[in-house]
Amino acid sequence: MELTIKDVSKTYGGQKAALSNVNQRFTPGIYGLLGPNGAGKSTLMNIMTDNIKADSGQVLYNDTDIHNMKDHYRALLGYMPQQQTLYDNFTGEEFLWYMAALKGMDKKSSKGKIAELLDMVNLWSEKDKKIGSFSGGMKQRILIAQAMLNDPEILMMDEPTAGLDPSERIRIRNLLSTLSENKIIVIATHIVSDIEFIAKEIVLLRDGEVVRAGQPKQLLTEIRDKVYEIEVGLSEEYHCNRSRITNIRMGANEKIYRVVQDEPPKNCRYQHAKAGLEELYLYYFL
Numbered sequence: 001m002e003l004t005i006k007d008v009s010k011t012y013g014g015q016k017a018a019l020s021n022v023n024q025r026f027t028p029g030i031y032g033l034l035g036p037n038g039a040g041k042s043t044l045m046n047i048m049t050d051n052i053k054a055d056s057g058q059v060l061y062n063d064t065d066i067h068n069m070k071d072h073y074r075a076l077l078g079y080m081p082q083q084q085t086l087y088d089n090f091t092g093e094e095f096l097w098y099m100a101a102l103k104g105m106d107k108k109s110s111k112g113k114i115a116e117l118l119d120m121v122n123l124w125s126e127k128d129k130k131i132g133s134f135s136g137g138m139k140q141r142i143l144i145a146q147a148m149l150n151d152p153e154i155l156m157m158d159e160p161t162a163g164l165d166p167s168e169r170i171r172i173r174n175l176l177s178t179l180s181e182n183k184i185i186v187i188a189t190h191i192v193s194d195i196e197f198i199a200k201e202i203v204l205l206r207d208g209e210v211v212r213a214g215q216p217k218q219l220l221t222e223i224r225d226k227v228y229e230i231e232v233g234l235s236e237e238y239h240c241n242r243s244r245i246t247n248i249r250m251g252a253n254e255k256i257y258r259v260v261q262d263e264p265p266k267n268c269r270y271q272h273a274k275a276g277l278e279e280l281y282l283y284y285f286l
């Protein structure tokens with residue numbers, strides 16, 4: 001199974017392009033679609049889910065344009081949009097029944113599936129509580145369950161951890177990781193740690209263009225020699241206008257600046273440091 005984006009471009013009414021000539025291939029596994037706000041992540045997801053049409057280019061499922069597959073494509077797809085209205089007066093279970101009905105599932109298959117999903121997202125014991133009383137993490141988990149109702153082969157998650165605290169984020173991350181067998185999962189986010197350890201491949205999107213894509217290890221290798229730690233006296237500042245400062249740590253007698261930049265720092269004491277995805281993000285986006 002594969003999903004291929006071919007030369008996709010999209011401009012909203014006369015503004016600058018939201019996407020320009022995007023090409024990317026997806027096979028089963030987790031993909032992190034990483035980029036700052038406005039990069040075009042949601043637009044790309046909306047095109048990949050056939051909710052909006054690209055101005056040019058195609059999305060192919062195996063070799064067929066998804067636009068021509070209509071309901072056949074929707075049947076393969078689970079989607080968690082960035083903004084989704086939840087019905088506060090529904091209980092968690094009622095919400096899943098409602099969504100199952102919208103997806104045209106029959107009662108019999110819904111019943112088993114809903115029970116299985118409530119258990120999987122760890123909301124079985126809360127299934128009779130009103131969604132209005134759910135925490136942020138519980139709301140995101142019921143939305144993930146909703147996206148899984150039809151056993152999708154392709155799961156598109158647009159900022160699934162928005163507004164969650166770290167332990168809830170980790171929970172969602174682990175949940176998505178366990179779902180990834182035999183599925184294409186695409187996670188759009190600007191939070192590096194959401195995808196750092198679970199993504200098979202990272203696609204860096206900036207101003208509507210894919211600036212880099214590859215396995216995390218491979219992308220990190222590319223900036224391996226560009227991360228430095230620079231030691232500066234407490235009263236001094238570190239000035240270098242071509243550096244991206246990723247961290248400042250206060251020691252007892254010194255400040256340690258962590259920077260990512262192409263050239264070694266000049267006129268200061270420094271050592272090489274290990275590159276992480278945070279540095280990768282700042283290297284491309286700061």
Ligand code: ADP
Nearest residue numbers: 012013018035036037038039040041042043044
């Ligand atoms: P992201 O999800 O990465 O934050 P978006 O895809 O939402 O990025 O937005 C990409 C660009 O397209 C932004 O400049 C945004 O303002 C613009 N945009 C997104 N949706 C619309 C829309 N419905 N109408 C007009 N402009 C839009």
Ligand code: MG
Nearest residue numbers: 041042043082
């Ligand atoms: Mg978005």
